[in-house]
Amino acid sequence: MTDDRTLVSRILGGDMQAFRILVEQNERLVLHMISKLVDAAEEREEICQDVFLKVYDKLGDFAFQSRLSTWIATIAYRQAVNHLRKKKIKFSEIPDERVFNNRAVEFENPESILEEKDIEQYILNLVEQLPAQYKSVLLLYHVEHMNYQEIGEITGMPEGTVKNYLFRARKLLKEKVEKQQQT
Amino acid sequence: MSRMTEEELQAHIEKGNTLPQADAKAYQKVFIALSKTPDVKSSPDFVNKIMALVEAKRKRAEQLDLISMIAGITGIVIAALISIAYLKVRVDLSFLNALGDYKTFILLGGLIIVVIQILDKKFVRNKLLN
Numbered sequence: 213m214t215d216d217r218t219l220v221s222r223i224l225g226g227d228m229q230a231f232r233i234l235v236e237q238n239e240r241l242v243l244h245m246i247s248k249l250v251d252a253a254e255e256r257e258e259i260c261q262d263v264f265l266k267v268y269d270k271l272g273d274f275a276f277q278s279r280l281s282t283w284i285a286t287i288a289y290r291q292a293v294n295h296l297r298k299k300k301i302k303f304s305e306i307p308d309e310r311v312f313n314n315r316a317v318e319f320e321n322p323e324s325i326l327e328e329k330d331i332e333q334y335i336l337n338l339v340e341q342l343p344a345q346y347k348s349v350l351l352l353y354h355v356e357h358m359n360y361q362e363i364g365e366i367t368g369m370p371e372g373t374v375k376n377y378l379f380r381a382r383k384l385l386k387e388k389v390e391k392q393q394q395t
Numbered sequence: 396m397s398r399m400t401e402e403e404l405q406a407h408i409e410k411g412n413t414l415p416q417a418d419a420k421a422y423q424k425v426f427i428a429l430s431k432t433p434d435v436k437s438s439p440d441f442v443n444k445i446m447a448l449v450e451a452k453r454k455r456a457e458q459l460d461l462i463s464m465i466a467g468i469t470g471i472v473i474a475a476l477i478s479i480a481y482l483k484v485r486v487d488l489s490f491l492n493a494l495g496d497y498k499t500f501i502l503l504g505g506l507i508i509v510v511i512q513i514l515d516k517k518f519v520r521n522k523l524l525n
Contacts, residue, residue: 228449228450231449232442235445235446239441243435243436243437244433248433257438265445265452332424335424335425335428335429336431339428379401379402382405382422386422386425393421
């Protein structure tokens with residue numbers, strides 16, 4: 213893995229192979245980030261492309277105050293949010309747990325007792341029903357292994373809010389799992 | 396032993412501790428599921444598409460730079476010609492005869508500039524980029 217400073221210097225010096233490495237290293241992160249916020253699969257790839265074009269344009273402004281991947285994830289998050297706003301898709305700053313509870317009912321199947329592997333899928337389905345901010349925070353923490361500060365930087369939320377969202381999301385999911393197992 | 400709060404339970408599970416309570420087991424399942432990588436993939440030629448887009452953008456920017464440079468130089472030349480015509484300036488090139496006496500100095504100066512440029516490109520700029 214090429215370190216951030218070397219990679220950025222090479223790209224700014226006109227080395228396109230270095231930019232290819234940057235895309236390959238961050239493709240997964242950007243795609244995951246966008247997929248948590250944008251439901252329409254056909255729009256995701258186009259947004260991902262726009263993210264990397266923006267990264268290329270703005271790379272000279274990157275001041276190494278965070279990891280390069282955190283900076284790229286910030287661009288991805290903002291790009292996705294702007295896309296939702298353009299499409300006039302509601303992106304509320306305050307997640308509505310009531311909506312989640314109502315939607316989650318659709319996934320509950322009291323007639324079947326889920327096996328271990330089904331429970332995992334059941335939880336992942338529930339995650340998809342969570343408000344966008346919850347999904348983003350869960351992804352960045354549990355899959356991308358980012359810390360509270362980095363997640364706060366990406367999403368523009370205070371660290372306390374990040375911790376609170378993580379806690380509430382896990383608690384909501386745990387309650388659903390318990391309820392499912394009691395049936 | 397007093398019952399753990401939800402925060403404490405989550406902290407224990409995150410550390411990888413195994414707890415006997417039913418809600419701890421439910422949390423364990425949640426944590427395991429959350430750590431799974433999402434099942435989304437980009438198209439196989441995704442990176443190539445990005446590279447083609449960036450390359451096209453770079454070429455457009457280079458063309459724009461070239462067009463701006465040509466337009467700038469043409470503008471300056473036209474402005475100079477109009478000014479000369481309007482002000483009826485007579486260009487006196489007799490100073491070139493005087494410069495002829497310093498031919499060696501002028502050539503040496505040019506040579507030094509070229510050497511400095513080569514050294515800068517080879518040693519200074521390359522070092523900064525790497």
